[in-house]
Amino acid sequence: MTHYEKEPSSGGLEVGRGGPIRVLVVDDSHVMRHVLRLILESDTGIRVVGEARNGQEALEQARLLQPNVITMDVRMPVLDGLATTEQLMAFQPTPILAVTGSLASAEVDIAFRMLAAGALDVVETPELHNQGALDSYRLMLIRRVKLLAGMRVVTHLRGRRSARRSADEPASPQPETVARxxxxxxxxxxxxxxxxxxxxxxxxxxxxxxxxxxxxxxxxxxxxxxxxxxxxxxxxxxxxxxxxxxxxxxxxxxxxxxxxxxxxxxxxxxxxxxxxxxxxxxxxxxxxxxxxxxxxxxxxxxxxxxxxxxxxxxxxxxxxxxxxxxxxxxxxxxxxxxxxxxxxxxxxxxxxxxxxxxxxxxxxxxxxxxxxxxxxxxxxxxxxxxxxxxxxxxxxxxxxxxxxxxx
Structure with a gap:
């Protein structure tokens, strides 16, 4: 496992008048949560304030910790990345970076549906056994998180409708276009x-x-x-x-x-x-x-x-x-x-x-x-x-x- 030394902030958009960017890492893999934490906290301008193993935990942690950015796994038990993004953007709009573990079409399709639901960007998980690729990934991820921390987010009503539906009857998935x-x-x-x-x-x-x-x-x-x-x-x-x-x-x-x-x-x-x-x-x-x-x-x-x-x-x-x-x-x-x-x-x-x-x-x-x-x-x-x-x-x-x- 790679261990990164703390480095001065590499610049970019930081939140909180000089304070570090607060990040919530959401992934069902303990190893991946640990790797993402190491990568992000290698920059002094970023602090991982919490971790969640699934979407339900992410909703609870987001309410409690009020992060500036959330890295969101696509496929998770209990509540997946798409449903979690819909709920967050309806009730607590937060910049979300979708993180997919595969470039397979089904998983990438979910990632882009997360963008339609309000997530702002998408990346793949890092290659853990390629040090050169991991170093490049570190620079990319830190830059993306700093960029997202300064982006505006918009409340989406889809999650509120889904929440009301689930209280009454099982939801039937229907494709929706976002921009109307x-x-x-x-x-x-x-x-x-x-x-x-x-x-x-x-x-x-x-x-x-x-x-x-x-x-x-x-x-x-x-x-x-x-x-x-x-x-x-x-x-x-x-x-x-x-x-x-x-x-x-x-x-x-x-x-x-x-x-x-x-x-x-x-x-x-x-x-x-x-x-x-x-x-x-x-x-x-x-x-x-x-x-x-x-x-x-x-x-x-x-x-x-x-x-x-x-x-x-x-x-x-x-x-x-x-x-x-x-x-x-x-x-x-x-x-x-x-x-x-x-x-x-x-x-x-x-x-x-x-x-x-x-x-x-x-x-x-x-x-x-x-x-x-x-x-x-x-x-x-x-x-x-x-x-x-x-x-x-x-x-x-x-x-x-x-x-x-x-x-």
Whole structure:
């Protein structure tokens, strides 16, 4: 068993005005709870305040300990990760990191259903017998926990309905789409932002795209979606609202843990009329088909309307897949027939990409602050003055429909 020495906090979002981030570790494996505790407490900015062996214990510990973040196993006795997440998000909204012990489709599907229920991110359990992988996992997990500690969470009513049902009769599982309950905030037009930050020139810049340097006839439009932490639910909702006969191709760059792209695509396929697939080298874009960038590599659109993958080995200083690279390449190929969408996430990835789309005469949308768990990426694009409209995910889907002539 690896033992980590205490290290100074590696930075990031910490909670409690200088106090450590309080974490509750939930897993039915004693060994895994111990490993996660060792990893997390190797950083002085994090303190594991409790452990739980199943979902019922997690609910009790969460009420008692009031953690800032909960790491939540997917499969557990008594109450599994999905049911526990639903209950927590209904009665005690807390940032939840889903932790799956397998990349098998059934378990990954539950993990993404946990995201739909309110969890904010998903990772796999660490490899215990690979020291190099364990060291990399440690850095990743600490960073994720610090990121989640600063994310906003939203109360979900699903858990309250489930609790009422269970008191009366056994619940029958029914698939539910998340966003009709989740995202009630009104659309926020770009004029409101301009008035907030001040400056007539910024409003004019946001409203008036530069003329594209050249015009090109394209066979269909393209929608480019960039998303990071807190964004998968919004992606799912947007696709859910769009029809199968969408007259545009869709490409997505989603920052996600390695190994989860296929599961993400499967989950989206089960919640959308559109066909969703993970990109392969030279996958050809088609109307009504969603192409998802594979995790750990960049994806760009080529002049023949296919995609190219750029795999980079080693540690990268920027997130992958790159939203900027995907958006910039799509803008070069599709010009004014490009719709760019930027969703929740930390950092600035996507701001330059939206800028390029606007320069080519395309249409740009960003998720509004009220519905963003993390507002960093949309905010960066808004401050750059390259967003046509700031909207809820529900309104983004409607704006895409209207832009494509679907009423």
């Amino acid at each position: 309950r989740l995202l009630p905030a009104p659309a926020e037009p770009v004029t409101h932002w301009s008035e907030r930050v001040g400056g007539r020139s910024q409003l004019e810049q946001a409203r008036t795209p530069q003329r594209p340097t050249r015009e090109r006839q394209v066979p269909f439009p393209v929608v480019v979606i960039g998303s990071s932490a807190g964004g998968p639910r919004a992606v799912q909702h947007i696709l859910n609202v769009l029809p199968a006969a969408l007259p545009a191709a869709i490409v997505i760059a989603q920052h996600i843990a390695e190994g989860f792209s296929a599961g993400f695509a499967d989950w989206l396929n089960g919640n959308s009329a559109l066909q969703v697939q993970v990109a392969q080298e030279q996958t050809v874009l088609k109307p009504g088909v969603v192409v998802l960038a594979d995790d750990g590599c960049d994806m760009v659109v080529s002049q023949d309307y296919s995609v190219m993958l750029r795999r980079v080995s080693g540690v990268s200083q920027r997130p992958r897949p790159s939203v900027d690279l995907l958006m910039e390449s799509a803008a070069e190929v599709f010009g004014r027939h490009t719709i760019g969408v930027l969703l929740s996430g930390m950092g600035r990835d996507g701001a330059v990409g939206l800028q390029r789309i606007r320069q080519q005469g395309g249409y740009t949308l960003a998720q509004n602050e009220a519905t963003c768990p993390i507002y960093g990426m949309p905010r960066a694009a808004i401050e750059l003055g390259v967003v046509d409209a700031i909207l809820t995910p529900d309104a983004i889907a409607q704006a895409i429909r209207e832009r494509l002539g679907i009423y």
